Amino acid sequence: xxxxxxxxxxxxxxxxxxxxxxxxxxxxxxxxxxxxxxxxxxxxxxxxxxxxxxxxxxxxxxxxxxxxxxxxxxxxxxxxxxxxxxxxxxxxxxxxxxxxxxxxxxxxxxxxxxxxxxxxxxxxxxxxxxxxxxxxxxxxxxxxxxxxxxxxxxxxxxxxxxxxxxxxxxxxxxxxxxxxxxxxxxxxxxxxxxxxxxxxxxxx
Amino acid sequence: xxxxxxxxxxxxxxxxxxxxxxxxxxxxxxxxxxxxxxxxxxxxxxxxxxxxxxxxxxxxxxxxxxxxxxxxxxxxxxxxxxxxxxxxxxxxxxxxxxxxxxxxxxxxxxxxxxxxxxxxxxxxxxxxxxxxxxxxxxxxxxxxxxxxxxxxxxxxxxxxxxxxxxxxxxxxxxxxxxxxxxxxxxxxxxxxxxxxxxxxxxxx
Numbered sequence: 001x002x003x004x005x006x007x008x009x010x011x012x013x014x015x016x017x018x019x020x021x022x023x024x025x026x027x028x029x030x031x032x033x034x035x036x037x038x039x040x041x042x043x044x045x046x047x048x049x050x051x052x053x054x055x056x057x058x059x060x061x062x063x064x065x066x067x068x069x070x071x072x073x074x075x076x077x078x079x080x081x082x083x084x085x086x087x088x089x090x091x092x093x094x095x096x097x098x099x100x101x102x103x104x105x106x107x108x109x110x111x112x113x114x115x116x117x118x119x120x121x122x123x124x125x126x127x128x129x130x131x132x133x134x135x136x137x138x139x140x141x142x143x144x145x146x147x148x149x150x151x152x153x154x155x156x157x158x159x160x161x162x163x164x165x166x167x168x169x170x171x172x173x174x175x176x177x178x179x180x181x182x183x184x185x186x187x188x189x190x191x192x193x194x195x196x197x198x199x200x201x202x203x204x
Numbered sequence: 205x206x207x208x209x210x211x212x213x214x215x216x217x218x219x220x221x222x223x224x225x226x227x228x229x230x231x232x233x234x235x236x237x238x239x240x241x242x243x244x245x246x247x248x249x250x251x252x253x254x255x256x257x258x259x260x261x262x263x264x265x266x267x268x269x270x271x272x273x274x275x276x277x278x279x280x281x282x283x284x285x286x287x288x289x290x291x292x293x294x295x296x297x298x299x300x301x302x303x304x305x306x307x308x309x310x311x312x313x314x315x316x317x318x319x320x321x322x323x324x325x326x327x328x329x330x331x332x333x334x335x336x337x338x339x340x341x342x343x344x345x346x347x348x349x350x351x352x353x354x355x356x357x358x359x360x361x362x363x364x365x366x367x368x369x370x371x372x373x374x375x376x377x378x379x380x381x382x383x384x385x386x387x388x389x390x391x392x393x394x395x396x397x398x399x400x401x402x403x404x405x406x407x408x
Binding site: 121174176182183188192194 | 322375381387
C-alpha cells in the first residue's frame with residue numbers, strides 16, 4: 001500500500017495539489033472535510049467541538065475552498081484529535097493507496113512510511129490565491145489575508161507541537177518540499193507525480 | 205539562458221546532485237573548487253585568504269569530496285566574497301546554461317531568475333555519507349561528524365546572513381527542496397531533472 005501525506009501552508013494550493021495527485025495516481029483522497037464528514041456520520045456529534053482552547057491549547061479552523069475565512073472558528077478538543085487519529089488509522093487499515101491532506105497524518109501514519117510532501121509558496125502568491133478563491137461578497141484586504149495566513153499557519157504549527165513535539169515544515173521531515181509560487185497547480189501535479197513515481201521505482 | 209543554483213546542507217549530497225544534473229542537462233558546472241581555481245588563475249593570490257573572522261564574521265571551510273574535514277580552515281575576507289560575486293556575474297554574462305553549487309549564487313544571480321534547489325537530508329544519512337566518503341586514514345566518529353555538520357551549516361547560514369540578511373534554507377526561497385535520505389543521488393538526479401524540465405515547459 002502506498003500513502004502520500006500532504007502538509008501545507010495556508011493558501012499554497014496544497015489541497016488542490018493533493019486532490020489532483022490522487023486523481024492522477026488513482027488513489028483514494030482524504031482531507032479535513034472528508035474526515036469530518038465521516039466522523040459525523042459515525043455519530044460523532046458537535047459536543048466534541050467545544051470551545052476548549054484554554055484546556056488544550058489546540059485549535060482548528062473551519063475552512064472550505066470557497067469561503068476561506070469564515071468567521072466561525074471551531075476550537076476542537078484533544079479527544080477530537082484522537083478521533084481523527086483513530087479514523088486515519090482505520091483508513092490505512094483498509095489497505096488501499098491514498099492521499100491525505102493535513103490532519104497530522106504524516107505523524108499518525110509514520111509506521112506506514114508515507115511519502116511526505118510539504119507545500120509552500122511565497123506570501124504574495126498565497127494572498128493572491130486566497131483572494132482569487134474567495135466568494136464575491138467576501139471583501140478581503142491583502143493585509144487581512146496576510147494576517148489570517150499567519151494565524152492559521154501558527155495554529156498548524158501549534159497542533160503539530162502537541163502531536164509530535166513540533167516538526168511542521170521542518171525540511172528534513174518531508175521527502176519533498178514544493179513551492180507553488182510559479183506554477184499552475186495542474187502542471188505542478190504532473191511534475192510531482194513523476195517525482196513520486198521515480199521515488200517508488202527507485203525502491204524496487 | 206537557464207541557471208540552476210544548488211544550496212545544500214553539508215553531507216546531503218548536494219554537490220554530487222548538482223554535477224549529475226549538469227551532466228544530464230548538458231549545462232556547464234561550477235562549484236567552490238572551480239570558482240576558487242578560476243580566481244587563483246586570474247592572479248588572485250592567498251593574501252585574500254586571511255584570518256579575518258574578527259573583522260568580518262564570515263568564514264568558509266575548505267572542503268573536498270575525498271577529505272571532508274581537513275583541519276585547515278581558511279577564513280576568507282569580505283573582499284574574497286566580492287571577488288566570487290564578480291566572477292559569478294561574469295560566468296552568467298557568458299550566456300551559457302549552467303548549474304552552480306553554493307557560493308550564495310542564488311542571491312547574486314537573482315536578476316536571472318535561476319531555478320533554486322535546496323538539498324537536505326536527515327542527520328543519520330548525512331553522517332553516513334560523510335563517513336562513507338572519508339579517506340581510509342580519516343578516523344571519524346559519528347559524534348565528531350555530527351558536530352562538523354552543525355558547524356559548517358551554521359557557517360553557511362552566517363555567510364547568507366551577511367550576503368542577504370538570512371534566507372539560507374528558508375523554504376519559500378527555493379523552487380524545490382529535496383531530501384536525499386532515501387535516494388541514491390543518481391536516481392534522484394533523474395527525478396529532479398524531470399521536475400525541472402516540467403517547470404521550464406510550464407513557462408512556455
